[in-house]
Amino acid sequence: MSASTPSLVPNSTALFARAQQLMPGGVNSPVRAFRSVGGAPFFVKAARGATLLTADDRVLIDFVCTWGPAIHGHNHPVIKKAIAAALESGTSFGTPNPYEVEMAELIVRFVPSIKKVRLCNSGTEATMSAIRLARGFTKRDKIIKFSGCYHGHSDSLLIKAGSGALTHGHPDSAGIPASFAQETIVLPYNDRAALDAAFAANPEKIACVIIEPYCGNVGFIMPDPGYLAYLREITAKHGTVLIFDEVMTGFRIAKGGVQERENITPDLTCLGKIIGGGLPVGAFGGRADIMDHLAPLGPVYQAGTLSGNPLAMAAGIAGLKLLEEQNPYVRLDALGQRLRDAVLAAARNKGLPVHVPQCGSMFSIFFTDTPVRDYATALKSDAKIFAKFFHLCLEKGVYLAPSAYEAGFLSTAHDGPAIDRACDVLTESLHSL
Incomplete structure (x- = not known):
């Protein structure tokens, strides 16, 4: 570009x-x-491969990747061609179309826990609908989420943690009635004892547990060994629906997402981002007996004018097929490790405390000497140093997420000169702090 x-x-x-x-x-x-x-x-007027072209005619190496969808890089010719072909037939039909059937087949094939799927228009819509479905299926009201895990901006989920493991949340946004928050229990991530206590205090009341199995919205955080398996065990024991929010991690951490990598089978899974190839999209799916509670078969209502939009489906199908053909996950992990190692080496040379969790094509840079394993330890990272580091990188042509508490993303397009230059810039910027 x-x-x-x-x-x-x-x-x-x-x-x-x-x-x-x-x-x-x-x-x-x-x-x-x-x-x-x-x-x-800055504003962007074009993007290609691993780079953005700003309105000021600056070329930036991009580690935001449109917040996750661009696993093949920006403006990939195969995806672009698929959108153009679909566009010849129209932009929206308001009826079932062949693309959505093919997308559903691909999702079910890629993610074995999903037996049936409902397509929608955003990750927020997917998580909101999955929770409504879990409540309708279990006939229970309360839900558990984890501090630092973001699941979109629906009312039940914009709740922040209280000071104790069993504290019911308070609204994290104006406009949310306190009564809504009372049905949401917020627990610390990676804390088994908090799970035990929550279930003991709310017998037969918890409809679902929703979790980002690998956190991406308070920076990138991985679960402790065995934590997700324990979560699966305790939810099954109590008849509670386990929802994996894999909007970020689905098809990115592995072809089948975190659940493939960790060998965990959730009851429902929320998807988005990559399945739209850069266009607005969402999906949720899982056990057939739960999914069949959705209208028109069951009493749980969910609908959407643009659900299964042919342009989004065509883009997503092309992107998923590329993943199937290329199987780029080993290569993406190698890119992630190279970036991580460059940051850690430069930080050591400078004497800076830095923690860089990384798995596959996701990573974060925390300015702390404390290993980050939950929301509380993420907040120990020095946001002021990150802000300075962010601007040093941006001045040198590398764009990181503009927040100390967001995950970074790599794409297959970062292989080669882009990763070489990015590692140099990250190193130079750390030395300049």
């Missing part, structure tokens, strides 16, 4: 000034506003 042609697009400063007059904070998703790291956001 060349920056040699003069841009006809207004620069980022002008665009942001206009946007702030028209949209709250000038953005359509809060983290994009750069409030966590300071400064003003």
Whole structure:
């Protein structure tokens, strides 16, 4: 992608000034506003491979990857061709279409725990609907989530942890009635004793446990050995539906997601991002006996005008088939390890405390000497140092997530010059701190 042609697009400063007059904070998703790291956001007019082209004609190596979907890099020619072919037939039909059947077949083949699937339009919609389904199936009201795990912005899930393991949450956003929060129990991630206590205190009341099996929304955090297996055991014992939110990790950590890597079978799984190939999408699926409680077969209602949209399905099908053909997971993990090792080596040379959890194509950089295993330890990371590091990297042409508490992503397009240059920039930026 060349920056040699003069841009006809207004620069980022002008665009942001206009946007702030028209949209709250000038953005359509809060983290994009750069409030966590300071400064003003840049605007992007094009993307290709591992790079973004900004409105200011700067080329940036991108480790956000549109927050996960771009596992093949941006604007991949196979995905682009699939969208163009689908576009010839129309943008939306409001009826069943062949693409959604093929997508469902691919999902069921890739993720063995999913026997039936419902397509929707976002990860938020998928998690919200999966929880409603779990409540309808179990005829129970309470749910368990984990502090630091984000599952979209539906009312029941925008709840933050209280001070104790059994504290019922309080709304994490204005506009959510406190009564909604009372049905959500927030526990610390990686804490078996908290799980035991929650189930003991709420016998036959917990409809579901929803978890990011590998956390990606408070930075990247992995479970302790055996933790997910214990979660599967205790939910099965109490007749509670186990929901894996694999919107980020699905098809990225492995072809079958975290559940394939950890050999765990959840009851329901939420998906998104990669299955849309960069277009809006979501899905949830799992056990047939649970899924059959959805309308039109059962009493749990869920619907969507654009669900199974042919353009999103065509893009996602092309992306999933590429994963099946190329099986890039070993290569992606090698890229992730190379980035991790470069950061750790530079931090050691500088004498900086840095923790870099990494698995496959996901990673985080925490400025702390404490291993990060939950929300509380993630918050020990020095966000001010991260903000300085973020801007040093950005000045040198590498774009990390604009928050100290977000996962980073790699794509197959980072292989070669992009990872070489990125490792140099990360090293130089750490030395400059």
